[in-house]
Amino acid sequence: MPSTTNELANVTPMIVARDIRKRFGVVEVLKGVSLEIAKGDVVAVIGPSGSGKSTFLRCLNHLETVDAGEVLIAGETLVSSDAAGVCRYAPDAELRRICRRMGMVFQHFNLFPHLTVLQNIIEAPLTVKGLARDAVVPKAEELLRKVGLFDKCDSYPARLSGGQKQRVAIARALAMEPDIMLFDEPTSALDPELTGEVLRSMRQLADEHMTMLVVTHEMAFAREVSSSVVFMDAGEIVEARAPAEMFSSPAHPRTQAFLEHML
């Protein structure tokens, strides 16, 4: 029988974003975005270029600071706004601890070019968590096996294909044992024939019930893997629905127009 705390933990969303606002200069890029993601959910974010998808993602892990709104990660407050609209971030140490619960995979991989594949993966566990090398290396090798790149352990990133780089980036993020994985167009920089291998690794992660938020142009991935699809346009979430409904009968004309264009 599950304990009460466990039940509570199960109903506490992994990510809560409330009324996130963000402007760059005079341009309001996020006009009050709210979203809740439960543990194990895989949420695909779709939408036209410039609609604020990346900015939204980056507000969740403090790569951008929000102008207003609230972000809670697994029940812990990253940032909150008072009635006057002044927002306050958690103290530095806490902020870093909370953000560490989220791994992130970038469009352009951002691997560390001066480190080998294995070194890329163990860098953060060594320096941030202060773990011993002996403890970290076997785990890193296991992750590399999982993404099918064990034989590339000692290669430098420049020697890898785009798809391989992105799988290393996924392994690198996973090495910090995050509760949430954020993906910002992980396959957009790849040749079409290389997207499959990356999507396969992501699908595997979803099967293991990782909580995932994925900005993507891969409609097939959104349809098949995600538990819900969020459509963003012009700094707003226009609609968020189960993938089957979203793709068969989008409610909003803007969504319809976008999907027609994409499919």
Add this chain to the structure above:
Amino acid sequence: MDYIIEILGPLLQGTAVTLQVFLLTLLLSVPLGLGLALVRVSRFHLASAMVNGYIWLMRGTPLMLQMLFIYFALPFVPVIGVRLPDFPAAIVAFVLNYAAYYAEIFRAGIQSIERGQYEAARVLGLSYGQTMRRIVLPQVVKRILPPMSNETITLVKDTSLIYVLAMNDLLRAARGIVQRDFTTMPFVVAAAFYLLMTLVLTWGFHYLEKRHAVYDE
């Protein structure tokens, strides 16, 4: 040939002075330059602006003037005024001057590292200091080796400026013998010595560049 061996003694003594100035300057100005560059790119705007001003001052006036100032004028400056013997005065001037040049090289290197590197480090939980130490600076070293090599070779030759403080470096030693013996041979030997020093440096930097070439970008 006998003549060359005869003048080798004083020329080698001069070379020792030259090498001392060179090595001490290198050893002190590179770390100082790195420190200045880190302040320059930091978010402490006032400190950054002060470093900027310092670099402008040091690169905007002749090294010889700075050396003369520290040796002759500094003793009369209130509060900070000290009278330094010639060798320390030369070292202070060289270090202050070269730190400014090295700082600019480091700054350019640091700023050439893509934002994605900082972001990747940050989402992995690395602090700013860890990001600099583990991710940014190791990559900077590779990128700045060519300009560093350039600047360091210039330093070898700039050491000859210490003759204004009447110190017997390689060039001054050679000139002394030229004036005494009415032959230009000492200049030729001195040139060979300078070439030898820069050759060793060139090799050294080549070796470093090769070592860093294990990865591409």
